[in-house]
């Protein structure tokens with residue numbers, strides 16, 4: 690199945706009350722783990738790349754890997770650029786074959802965020818590329834995007850309504866108290882704000898900062914319109930623990946492919962757990 694954008698798959702997910710996992714990949718092995726697991730579970734999936742990962746490998750290798758891995762796949766797969774503030778970089782991803790992009794102008798004043806998000810929609814739509822935008826500011830660290838606690842702030846639901854009336858995005862990420870990285874305490878999620886937003890729009894919502902959230906938080910968020918759930922940190926842990934764990938168990942083996950395979954299996958386990966939690970199994 691060719692790569693598709695996020696629009697249709699997220700609308701279906703929101704209508705049928707499940708969420709699609711958006712997994713931040715790190716290399717070919719992690720991308721393969723995401724796509725193979727989605728195929729085994731017959732689930733749609735979003736392969737997500739940070740700007741840092743794309744800069745590390747280059748546009749063409751990533752697009753070549755994903756086309757190769759989805760060639761014989763029969764589940765819907767989108768390739769999405771995660772948080773990006775740089776319009777030239779977004780344009781390069783669109784030109785290279787990304788099917789979806791996120792403009793993160795959430796650190797800018799409201800009008801400027803709206804204006805930049807509109808510009809990206811104008812850039813992306815003629816190519817059938819879907820767009821995600823953010824309002825409020827999600828805290829924590831996601832590769833090169835660092836938002837300190839004092840800058841993180843929750844979305845204002847009235848502003849969200851104005852925002853969504855004025856820009857035609859396919860997915861909306863409201864800051865509701867989740868954060869990127871590892872949670873220090875129990876996160877306080879602003880379900881009240883999420884409820885107002887989801888009552889006012891049928892645009893699929895994105896839940897960021899998925900690593901470390903409870904099953905209950907996932908269930909409540911999905912019930913309130915979240916159709917895309919982002920998982921990054923958990924895959925970084927699986928990536929390193931899978932590799933190092935194997936080496937520590939067999940330090941004298943020195944067979945790189947068995948290490949890579951151990952990493953692959955740990956990544957798949959992590960992706961599987963999440964897809965099952967989000968309820969998208971058999972929804973392809």
Ligand code: 13P
Nearest residue numbers: 870897898900919921922
């Ligand atoms: P985590 O790193 O907490 O899983 O968050 C991922 C994310 O929201 C990427 O945008």
